[in-house]
Amino acid sequence: MIPIIKIFEKLFKIPKGPKCIECKSLLIESNCPNMDCPVEVASWIMMWASPAAANISILDDKTTLKLAQYNLVIHPADLYDLSESDWLQIQTMDKIKIGKIMQQLNQSKSMDAKSLLYGFRIKGMDLEMAKNLTNKFQSISKIRELKIESLMTVDRISEETAFNIKRWFKDSFNKKMLKALDKYGFQLD
Numbered sequence: 001m002i003p004i005i006k007i008f009e010k011l012f013k014i015p016k017g018p019k020c021i022e023c024k025s026l027l028i029e030s031n032c033p034n035m036d037c038p039v040e041v042a043s044w045i046m047m048w049a050s051p052a053a054a055n056i057s058i059l060d061d062k063t064t065l066k067l068a069q070y071n072l073v074i075h076p077a078d079l080y081d082l083s084e085s086d087w088l089q090i091q092t093m094d095k096i097k098i099g100k101i102m103q104q105l106n107q108s109k110s111m112d113a114k115s116l117l118y119g120f121r122i123k124g125m126d127l128e129m130a131k132n133l134t135n136k137f138q139s140i141s142k143i144r145e146l147k148i149e150s151l152m153t154v155d156r157i158s159e160e161t162a163f164n165i166k167r168w169f170k171d172s173f174n175k176k177m178l179k180a181l182d183k184y185g186f187q188l189d
């Protein structure tokens with residue numbers, strides 16, 4: 001018997017292609033479209049940890065993927081809420097390493113608006129755009145209130161990117177993350 005999915009594929013021409021190794025979603029432009037996928041969560045955390053953003057050099061991609069697989073993090077702000085026992089769930093961790101991680105996490109709380117904006121991983125936003133935006137409007141709390149037209153006055157920000165910025169700040173998941181960052185002492189104003 002032909003599996004039902006094969007019949008659907010024939011009828012509706014469901015695209016076949018490479019799938020995510022973690023959650024098996026069909027990849028779109030080699031990215032997993034599933035926002036809850038541990039691979040996606042881990043890749044956001046790695047971007048957050050990069051030198052241009054929070055600069056948490058001690059975090060490696062294996063540790064980050066484990067954090068996501070164990071559901072210890074769903075967005076970067078969750079890193080700041082992890083206890084020593086959370087970290088110890090990861091086999092490669094020891095108390096000395098955790099101490100260093102905590103130190104780097106604390107230091108990252110003074111990251112500037114440009115690094116924050118870049119670390120939010122807004123679609124289409126690169127470091128230069130984040131820099132242009134913060135040069136003109138200074139703070140995250142100002143940028144989040146801007147209209148599409150104002151965002152587009154910034155060098156290199158297209159209408160599409162301006163729309164993505166607006167959408168990112170409107171998203172309830174991201175709003176929760178911003179609230180958490182504010183609570184942990186990040187400079188959003």
Ligand SMILES: [Zn+2]
Pocket residue numbers: 020021022023024025032033034037038039040
């Ligand atoms: Zn996936």
